[in-house]
Amino acid sequence: MVDLSVNLAGLKLSNPTMTCSGTCGYANEYADFMEMGGLGAFVTKSITREERAGNAPGRIVEVRAGMLNAIGLANVGLDRFLAEKVPLLRRMPCPVIVNVAGHSTDDYVETCAAMNGLDCVSAVELNVSCPNVRDGLTFGTHPGRLRELTAAVKGVLPAKKLIVKLSPNVEDITATAKAAIDGGAEALSLVNTFTAMAIDIHKRRPRLANGTGGLSGPAIKPIALHLVSRVYRGVARDAGVPIIGMGGIQYWTDAVEFVLAGASAVAIGTALFVDPATPNKIVAGLTEYMEKAGVHRLSDLVGALEMPGDQPRATPYG
Amino acid sequence: MVDLSVNLAGLKLSNPTMTCSGTCGYANEYADFMEMGGLGAFVTKSITREERAGNAPGRIVEVRAGMLNAIGLANVGLDRFLAEKVPLLRRMPCPVIVNVAGHSTDDYVETCAAMNGLDCVSAVELNVSCPNVRDGLTFGTHPGRLRELTAAVKGVLPAKKLIVKLSPNVEDITATAKAAIDGGAEALSLVNTFTAMAIDIHKRRPRLANGTGGLSGPAIKPIALHLVSRVYRGVARDAGVPIIGMGGIQYWTDAVEFVLAGASAVAIGTALFVDPATPNKIVAGLTEYMEKAGVHRLSDLVGALEMPGDQPRATPYG
């Protein structure tokens, strides 16, 4: 028997698979197609203080090995979340993580404060890839601003774990990772989508009504994997802050790659659209892999990647 | 008859297709499989002052819709380039652009100075995605340093066009684009590869001997397209500096997307490995597209993308 359990900054998960925010709604939608009890944790769609209609359609477009989305944070808003979704989340057979987005520090703080008292919520994941209404600059790409936001949110979330989800659209992701940790993040999620574009060559217009959108899916996996490895080795390992790896995970082999690179847990997004049972299949694949390799605890694999120039390790998984 | 010709900062190309540096050697290798006369221009593998053996193998690995490479700038060096490759390049039926890389400003300056006197060389493309030996920082990710490098090189290249090839591994590519233009770049190439990684889950080691490598191929196309559009609208259009778009171009439709986003020419790299005749096929596809759309000059399509919020255009291709 292998031990797939994960200790995510004190939060216990039965296995490392999670959903990516925005790809799995508020959990009820997939109930017929996914074994929710088989998830390590469930992450909701981003919630904002006010209800949002989101961008005009077309909101998605398929590209090679992935897709672009410009949903525009369409969500039910805090009030309806509390009234309509929380009762559903109370029945979830796995820990629930609420993803929170906003366009000002106040937005984030108010929404997060409401989460602090909810028994059915184990942690909050901050989506910081949104532009600030005040100056249009994204929270997640400026270390100073990210540290302040994280600290402000942590102040109102004493009872919950705080996860900060990093944007990959930065030059040095270790700088924003460090800022989040300094601000009080207890875990890091990486990565969010890459800003990208597709063009309708006949209409000569972007295929997304919004112009640009976020690239997700297997296409981004090699970049996401590198960023996880970089943050793990550059910041997170020494700080003892666990990483939730995501970006293009579709098969169990992808999950193993992220774990070896330094992720304590993995989240699956776009691949759910191809097969909602992906997390369950990844758990099965991981189990078999560990059995064959004689690895008993998944935690022994976290960051076990040997990079060129590394000191040879004493034990195979040390 | 449609007019595919391109005026690249004064350099005339018969059509917009070029090769990506490093994917087509020094031209002689592909002679049997590609109609070189059908190319708008040929771009060589990066040349450094000294001959370089490059990284240990494995140097490449296939990923979804693309590949990673960590060749390590393996090349014959300036002396052998002049002795062995220049005679071949003299026979090229299209303009030749030499890509130059280095690890210090002196490296770049010396190699470029040697290009200034070569009649068979039309332009130099600077690969600035290399770390500086002095401090390990990449030339291409620091605007100040990039401007200085560009100015130093332009000083020794009065007789040739200077193209700067931008790295995508930056937060704000318009800043490095502007720096290159300020330093004297007469055209911009974008983009180079994205730093990325793949892991052998059985050996628990990176699949590239170098650890990380550059992601290229269709996987990066949506990001590259966005970066071209951003540089075109943010800097290049107003500065009157043409863009050579690249990153995942495989079909003629991809080329049209880059042109609409603001590229005056397009370069094809990884797709050559799948089909060396790709540039020739793109020219055929472009021609048919323009005929059907009633567009006579390719230059009318450059940047003709209508973004949300744009002023409606007076003419369809204005």
Added chain:
Amino acid sequence: LPVAGRELLGPLAFLRRPFSLAGRRDLDGGGVELDLIHRRVGTGTDWMGQLAPGTTVSILGPLGNRFSLPENNGVAILVGGGVGIPPMIYLASTLVGRKAVAFSGALTQDLLPMGVTANAPRPGADAIDPLYNIDEFARFGVPAVISTDDGSYGFRGFITQALERYLDAYFTDNADRNRAVIYTCGPEAMMKRVAEIAIRRRIACQVAVERSMACGMGTCQSCVIRLKRDPARDGKAFEGKDWIYKLACTDGPVFDAEDLLW
């Protein structure tokens, strides 16, 4: 030692593709047989077109809502175009023994998306009398009106013109109109026109819309369509909008023509 390489073509599709059911039959053994009818327009539908019989494919579904049948023995009027025809066939299969009529049109006879039944009586160029001349519908006892833009078969003109003429001729009576339901699926321009016709004549109309979809289950919010806001149904207004987005995949794809703002 020569080395040869091969090209691996066409790995261009990633997401699933949405299709309407064109038919559904319970099998004796307990299984279900589903009919899909599709055009070939790209990677995914090309791939489907070349599948060998017996190939196992993965499907998720059925997803979304469905047409609801007319009440009080009202007439079901089916107006399908292009890839909107398959769901009309499925609908027809549920209408056996009811009053129904189907409309089908094309540029010219050769392009008719469905075959005309051999030796069916040939309608005139301004005929709007339904005939049992399309097999897929006749099989379920549903007669059809056929139009071609050039008059090469049946009514000369657009299918929406044939529909209007038909309604003019047969739906003068308020009671008939009140019980009838128009069902439409196909190109958006056609559906919009059908919806207009229905609304103007106060005939109920159910429209099956098409949107780009990623998940098909209401999670990704990609397939939105604009509807009139109904405070009772949709809760309090937000962002100052008098409309609301609904999801084509789960709230729809069938919407009431009255509600649609497109």
Added chain:
Amino acid sequence: LPVAGRELLGPLAFLRRPFSLAGRRDLDGGGVELDLIHRRVGTGTDWMGQLAPGTTVSILGPLGNRFSLPENNGVAILVGGGVGIPPMIYLASTLVGRKAVAFSGALTQDLLPMGVTANAPRPGADAIDPLYNIDEFARFGVPAVISTDDGSYGFRGFITQALERYLDAYFTDNADRNRAVIYTCGPEAMMKRVAEIAIRRRIACQVAVERSMACGMGTCQSCVIRLKRDPARDGKAFEGKDWIYKLACTDGPVFDAEDLLW
């Protein structure tokens, strides 16, 4: 209206795949028939395995250098393992009427990569006498020595041990050794051992190496292998290295065992 989706599986291969030719015949009409023999180890080879006869595929080639035949009527000694066997068959086809012997081995008889000719005489467990017992080689008049690790057919032990015993028995004469050439292709560990054996006995040895390849034509520099530096051939040294990288795709895949540093 139910909506169904389908999964588009397996679009996982992007680059071309390198293969050795196992045979080549000019056809009457002017065409050429090429033989490829391949394992199924992944996406690309799975795809090839399910191709219907007559499917058109795109190939680039032939690329790279080839084995050169022994001079002065020397013996050609072919040692192939796994996917290194196909090029040995091609080599055998060029050796008709010459002196040659092939070596082939496996863990156990059932795993022999090539079938044993029905009713061929059965060799003993330490037999190293070549027999016409592998069809693919016998067809070209090349006898073979077969080994299995467990002795279930032919020589008991590794193929490299059979090779050594064979050389001990038949290549005591300097003149024979000088004219003979060993050809090897297969798993790297096997080829390294074969190269060692050849070098120690001063028998010429040509090794066909395998490397990850992207372009196959010498442009991408991905397929390098380390060779001893030969100043005459390789020009002046650089980076202080006494070795040099060569390209498996164009300088090779066949290299002289003496040169290889792997």
